[in-house]
Amino acid sequence: MSAAKPTRHQWARHALISAWRGAPEPSLVNVPTRQAGDLIAGILKQAGLAERAQLEEVLEVWREIVGEYLFGQTQPDSVVRGVLMVRLMQPAVHHALMMEKPRILARLREKLGHVGIKDLRFKHG
Secondary structure, three states, X not given: OOOXXXXXXXXXXXXXXXXXXXXXXXXXXHOOOXXXXXXXXXXXXXXXXXXXXXXXXXXHHHHHHHOHHHHHHEEEEEEEOOEEXXXXXXXXXXXXXXXXXXXXXXXXXXXXXXXXXXXXXXXXX
């Protein structure tokens, strides 16, 4: 529950609803208020879209993080429980990515710390 005091707008809305219903409403002080932005994460999670939203954020910065060559050879595929799955176009790129994995993870955390990428996994195909 919100500990904040109701605003004038909230009091006016409360009075309007009480008058429209013809009955007193419960105390306004006990009514929790939420911002739409606070609800988005929960809605995405309920709809099963939270991991897709994380992947979209990764896709926006992937080229900058890995560079042009590796960008052309890789495609971030999914995020599952904090693990970013990256599809490789050629098996030969796997070694280069394994050598760069700590740097890539550090850059992901630097750019997208709120996304919560904990590990990278590479798959061919």
